[in-house]
Amino acid sequence: MITARGGGLEELLGEYYAALAAGDPGRLPLAADVTLTENGQRIAIGTGLWATAAGVAGSRVVTVSEEAYGPGGTAGSVAGWGMITEGGADGANALLGVRLKTTGKAISEIETLVVRRAPFGRTTFPERLLEPSAAMAQILKLADRGTREDLIQAANGYLDGVSRDDADLIPAADDCVRIENGLQTVLNPDAEGFPETFVSSGGLGGLGLGVRAQIRTLAFRYIEDIRDRRFVAADTERGLVLVCCFFDHPGKVRDAGFDSPIAAPNSMLIWELFKVAGGLIRRIEAIGAAFPYGMRAGW
The missing domain is CATH 3.10.450.50 (Nuclear Transport Factor 2; Chain: A,)
Incomplete structure (x- = not known):
């Protein structure tokens, strides 16, 4: 069962990033009918960024979670973003936003936004994106x-x-x-x-x-x-x-x-x-x- 924030919703976001870097969605408590979108497109779990991600930053820039309660236990939503790499050892950095919705027992919705181009004409992403926003x-x-x-x-x-x-x-x-x-x-x-x-x-x-x-x-x-x-x-x-x-x-x-x-x-x-x-x-x-x-x- 997925527990409440302080016991799990925000930790679940970190678990998602870690599973992504390992290319192993089986690490996550996914509902049988889980829906995944990547940049607005519905795709199958294990495809898209799941097949190209090579590593993730140790922490997220921001995280926000909201609890809800239902017959399945503590449910809710959690979202945030942080830096990743994709494309192998010599791959490029990207900024990844993830939103997860849970039923209390499993993840029912996954929404992702992948920003692959550094902002405003830069060649690299700002270092600020490697640190949590205090x-x-x-x-x-x-x-x-x-x-x-x-x-x-x-x-x-x-x-x-x-x-x-x-x-x-x-x-x-x-x-x-x-x-x-x-x-x-x-x-x-x-x-x-x-x-x-x-x-x-x-x-x-x-x-x-x-x-x-x-x-x-x-x-x-x-x-x-x-x-x-x-x-x-x-x-x-x-x-x-x-x-x-x-x-x-x-x-x-x-x-x-x-x-x-x-x-x-x-x-x-x-x-x-x-x-x-x-x-x-x-x-x-x-x-x-x-x-x-x-x-x-x-x-």
Whole structure:
């Protein structure tokens, strides 16, 4: 039986990564009808990344779990991400997000997001992705905690504000930090971690600005919609809520009235983890990769 967090949900995530590196799904308590998706595609256990993974980092960058109770015992969901290698001894690094849903006795759902390209034109992934995020793991004071519904409302406010170019919808603290695929994309005036070619080309506008200030520059008009939002795990003790969703980018549309930094249409599958304390978003950590325009997640 899969036990509760502190006895097992978060440990189960580590067991998944270890089994993946060994290429041995038989190590895991899998339901007979378990569903696996890799980058939005339903595939068979043992195929895809299961056949190419060669090693995993010793710890995850972030982990969020949410318990539920049912006739099978303690059930729930756990998700997180960390670095892996694939393709043999000389293989490349990749960033892997994993979401597991359990019935209490077995894993019934496995969703994975594999980011194989280093962010923003880099040739390597940032070293930050090899270390756990201490800020996300911190337990909140009772007075700063909200309900699951409060966490979802704050996250939706952010996503609505970004997609509608309306900073007033975003309940973010002025010092809120956002990390995307390991790089800090707000409050980073020196563009630390970004290659010079990306910065000189215009890249992501306003790296030195805060979350809401960036939106006020209309730098994200190229985002057409943020859709198919799934709030897959929430931890009120730590103020965490994870949303899996798509950012739609129509590309350089004729007569759009602005120049999109994304030339061709795509949809980015994004896993975005929010830390909310005192009703405000204090930190955002996200991973994502680009896929064909209009893609669905397979769930």
